[in-house]
Structure formats: structure tokens, C-alpha cells
Amino acid sequence: xxxxxxxxxxxxxxxxxxxxxxxxxxxxxxxxxxxxxxxxxxxxxxxxxxxxxxxxxxxxxxxxxxxxxxxxxxxxxxxxxxxxxxxxxxxxxxxxxxxxxxxxxxxxxxxxxxxxxxxxxxxxxxxxxxxxxxxxxxxxxxxxxxxxxxxxxxxxxxxxxxxxxxxxxxxxxxxxxxxxxxxxxxxxxxxxxxxxxxxxxxxxxxxxxxxxxxxxxxxxxxxxxxxxxxxxxxxxxxxxxxxxxxxxxxxxxxxxxxxxxxxxxxxxxxxxxxxxxxxxxxxxxxxxxxxxxxxxxxxxxxxxxxxxxxxxxxxxxxxxxxxxxxxxxxxxxxxxxxxxxxxxxxxxxxxxxxxxxxxxxxxxxxxxxxxxxxxxxxxxxxxxxxxxxx
Numbered sequence: 403x404x405x406x407x408x409x410x411x412x413x414x415x416x417x418x419x420x421x422x423x424x425x426x427x428x429x430x431x432x433x434x435x436x437x438x439x440x441x442x443x444x445x446x447x448x449x450x451x452x453x454x455x456x457x458x459x460x461x462x463x464x465x466x467x468x469x470x471x472x473x474x475x476x477x478x479x480x481x482x483x484x485x486x487x488x489x490x491x492x493x494x495x496x497x498x499x500x501x502x503x504x505x506x507x508x509x510x511x512x513x514x515x516x517x518x519x520x521x522x523x524x525x526x527x528x529x530x531x532x533x534x535x536x537x538x539x540x541x542x543x544x545x546x547x548x549x550x551x552x553x554x555x556x557x558x559x560x561x562x563x564x565x566x567x568x569x570x571x572x573x574x575x576x577x578x579x580x581x582x583x584x585x586x587x588x589x590x591x592x593x594x595x596x597x598x599x600x601x602x603x604x605x606x607x608x609x610x611x612x613x614x615x616x617x618x619x620x621x622x623x624x625x626x627x628x629x630x631x632x633x634x635x636x637x638x639x640x641x642x643x644x645x646x647x648x649x650x651x652x653x654x655x656x657x658x659x660x661x662x663x664x665x666x667x668x669x670x671x672x673x674x675x676x677x678x679x680x681x682x683x684x685x686x687x688x689x690x691x692x693x694x695x696x697x698x699x700x701x702x703x704x705x706x707x708x709x710x711x712x713x714x715x716x717x718x719x720x721x722x723x724x725x726x727x728x729x730x731x732x733x734x735x736x737x738x739x740x741x742x743x744x745x746x747x748x749x750x751x752x753x754x755x756x757x758x759x760x761x762x763x764x765x766x767x768x769x770x771x772x773x774x775x776x777x778x779x780x781x782x783x784x785x786x787x788x789x790x791x792x
Contacts, residue, residue, distance in 0.1 A: 439634040481599070482515045483715050485603030486706075488538035490525040490698070491653035491738045492674050493573065496735045497542075505721045509714070516715055524651030525611025532557065537706045539716045542572065542712040542723075544611025546699045547769030562701045572700040572723045573737045576693040576757065577619040578675045580659065581686045591690050592623040595667065596640035603665035604645060607777055612652035612696075614777060616669040619694040621776075622761040626692050639786045669682055671696065672754070691758035 431482045485543050489497060497520065505516050520530065520534065524542035532538045533555045541558075543549050549570070552558050563570035581589045587600055605613035620641055624634040646664065647654040652671065659668040700720050707713040722728055729739050738754055740747045766772050776782045 433768060437478065437758065450594075460710055461567065461568050466775060480514070482517065483712060483714055484517045484519060485539045485716055485719060486519040486521070486537060487540050487542065487719075488521045488528050488532055488595065489535060490528060490536065490544040491522050491543040492652050493542055493698070494520075494522045495677055496573070496732050498672075499731045499735065500723065500728045504525060505718055507722065514715075516719075522653075524605070524609045524653075526609045526614075527651065531792050537710070539707050539710060539712050540700065540701050540702055542700045544698055545614060545645075545769060545771050546570065546697070546763070547614075548611055548745065548770060549699050549701050552701075552703065557705045559702050559704045562704075563699065565702070566700065566720055568740045570699040570701060571697045571740055572720075573698040573732050574740055575673045575698075575737055576689060576694045576760070577616060577696065578670055578672040579690065580670050581676060581687045581688070582666060583684065583686055584646045585686050585688075587669050590688060592620060593637075594690070596619070596637055597644075597645065600644050600646045600667065601646055601665045602641060603647070603649070603655050603659040605652050606648035606650055607783055610649075610651040610655075612671065613648075613655075614694045614696065614772075615671075617776065617783060618761075618772070619669070619690075619757045622694050623692050625691065625765075626759045626761055635782065635786070639789055642786050642790050645790070671736075672738075673736030676753075680735075689755045689757075691756070692761075693757050693759070694761040695763075697763065 487497065487501075501518055501520075505518075508514060508516050521531070521538075523531075525548050528536075528541070529543060529548040529551050532541060532552055541549060541552060546563070549562065551557065553560060553562065566572070573677055579589055579592075579595075581587065587597075588594065589600070594600065604616045605615050607613040617638070620638050621634050624637050625631075629637070647658060649658050652674070655668065656670060656674065658664050670687075672689055676684050678685050700723055702713070702716045704713075707716045713786065724740075726741070726744065729741050729744055731749060733739050733753070739750060744750060763769060763772065767775075774781065
């Protein structure tokens with residue numbers, strides 16, 4: 403988003419009367435027009451305010467249905483506002499706990515009732531749905547690479563990760579290995595997944611953001627322990643030969659393992675395992691001490707919030723997700739906190755196993771390089787799959 407577009411969007415969210423008052427004040431203000439600086443200042447202020455006024459009043463011309471809608475301030479004046487949240491599957495429990503708290507706080511502060519439409523599924527599938535027309539106001543996805551795809555489709559303005567703390571990462575976890583009761587296969591670390599006779603359940607990285615993290619955790623477990631890419635390829639190929647089925651997302655993979663009884667071990671988010679235990683389920687699992695930081699970004703979908711007139715509420719919700727209240731809910735439900743102060747609390751350190759080595763996406767060159775190398779058509783994953791018979 404260019405420098406002048408951001409103040410313009412803020413101005414467009416104001417009422418018509420307020421904008422007119424500001425515009426009048428600037429017209430009557432005694433700028434020193436005998437200097438170039440004064441002239442430029444008046445010109446820029448007048449231009450920006452005139453554009454904002456035109457947007458709020460609808461202008462004098464008519465727009466065809468094919469044109470991109472301008473920002474609408476409609477929601478700001480309504481008693482009830484609806485937001486559409488599109489997220490990846492395993493965040494559902496967290497959002498269902500956080501949303502009522504946000505709704506209550508927003509009502510108290512703004513005297514406005516917010517309702518939510520919620521959609522959950524594989525991060526890759528959710529990304530395609532938003533690009534194809536699912537009008538999300540806010541997206542909370544499994545990986546920044548998916549958010550970048552929505553940006554490249556023209557729905558999110560560049561620089562979204564700088565609009566909020568922590569480069570847009572609002573929740574994070576690590577990978578866990580879930581075993582059958584008593585761990586009869588003796589699974590202790592990543593290396594055990596390549597053994598003969600071990601059946602692994604993991605989702606398809608072509609459709610699931612969580613499955614991409616699983617793949618990268620396997621790959622990085624070799625690199626972080628001194629192996630080269632040839633050894634990493636050999637190891638990951640052996641592991642995927644032990645995968646009998648590739649569900650479309652992490653939720654379906656969990657159901658395949660837990661409800662259908664397939665496989666000896668499941669790669670899952672640590673937070674999913676903790677949540678299952680909180681629900682009274684007996685779950686045996688191991689968190690490998692060589693792991694990868696599973697970072698999940700949040701973003702406002704600029705084109706949609708401007709169309710719906712929901713920017714203020716959407717940005718308020720995103721901001722709330724970083725609050726201590728919301729982050730504590732993430733922690734309760736098994737996500738590791740993004741707030742370093744909270745991460746040092748005894749409650750948190752007791753809850754999560756310590757890690758010896760924690761890899762990051764940056765270590766692997768960032769999502770653009772990762773997608774091209776591993777998950778694009780003809781990439782490393784496809785080459786590995788070509789050697790696997792199911």
C-alpha cells in the first residue's frame with residue numbers, strides 16, 4: 403500500500419460531516435503560499451481530503467459492476483456488524499474461545515454487536531477459496547506463504563505483516579508424534595518414522611498447510627543434525643513410503659488415525675494433542691527435541707473489508723488476538739505464546755517440553771523459496787511421491 407493510500411483509507415472511514423469540517427478548516431487555514439513547501443502541503447491535503455469526501459459521498463459519477471468497490475464506511479454506523487473469519491482447521495477451538503471475549507469487549511467499547519461467520523479447513527484449500535471468491539474479512543492461515551498468495555491475487559495489500567506485531571505471526575506450535583496407546587512401536591524421534599513396519603499418517607502438503615510443516619520438520623531434522631540435502635531426500639522418501647494415505651488436511655488426518663484406526667503414528671500439531679488431552683482423551687505422544695517453529699499469520703483482507711465497510715472492526719479483532727487475554731486462550735488450548743514475556747511464565751514453561759534445536763522457515767530460505775523447491779509441480783515432494791507406491 404503506498405504512503406498516501408493508508409491515510410486515505412483512514413479518512414474514508416470517517417463520517418461525511420467530519421470530513422467536510424476538516425476539509426473546510428484546511429481551505430481556510432492560512433498556508434504560506436509564497437513558499438513551495440506551503441503550496442505542496444495545501445495541494446496534497448486538498449487532494450487527499452477531496453478523494454476521501456468523494457468516496458464517502460459516492461461521487462458524482464456511476465460505477466459499473468465490474469469496477470472494484472471503494473471503501474465503505476457503512477459498518478461503522480450500524481448496530482450490528484458481521485465479520486467473516488477464514489482459518490485453518492486446528493484453530494477452531496481457540497477462536498471459539500476468543501471470539502466471545504472480543505465481541506463482549508467491542509460491545510463495551512463501541513456499543514456495536516459483532517457476529518462472525520467462520521470457515522475452517524486445510525490452509526491451502528482455504529487460501530484458494532478466498533482467492534476464488536470467499537469474501538473473508540480476516541484470514542488466519544497455517545503459513546505466511548498462503549497469505550502471500552492472497553496478497554499476490556490483489557486482495558491483501560503488500561506490507562500486511564508489518565501492520566501488526568511479530569511480523570503478523572499470531573499463533574505458533576511445534577510438531578508432535580502421536581502414537582498408539584503404550585507406544586508399541588517404540589517411537590521416540592523422527593528417525594523411527596523411516597523404520598520398516600511403521601505406518602505414518604500425515605496430510606497432503608499440496609492441500610494442507612499443516613502437512614507442509616510436517617514435511618519441513620522431517621527434512622529439517624536431517625539438516626539440523628548435520629546431514630546434507632541428499633541424506634534429507636533419502637530419509638524423507640523412506641518416511642513417505644510408510645505413509646498409506648494422504649488426507650486433505652490435518653483434521654482429516656487426525657480422524658483417519660484416531661477414529662478410523664489407521665497407522666501407528668500421526669504427525670500433528672502439539673496444540674492439537676494438548677487440546678485432545680484437555681477433552682479427556684488419552685493420548686500418547688512425543689515432541690522431538692529437534693523441531694520446527696510452526697508460525698501462523700493473521701491478516702486483514704483489504705479488498706474485502708473495504709467492500710464490506712468492516713475495516714475498523716476487522717483491524718480491532720486482529721489487534722485483540724495479540725492481547726494478553728487472547729494469547730492466554732491460545733496457550734490454554736496448546737499454542738505456544740508469541741509474546742516472549744508470557745512465554746517465560748512458569749505456567750507456560752511447565753506446559754511445553756523444552757526443545758534442543760528449533761528450525762524456522764527463514765533457515766530454509768523463506769516461503770517463496772520453499773514452495774518453489776519443495777511443493778511446486780515437479781518439486782521435491784512430487785519427485786518423492788513418484789517413488790512411492792500406494
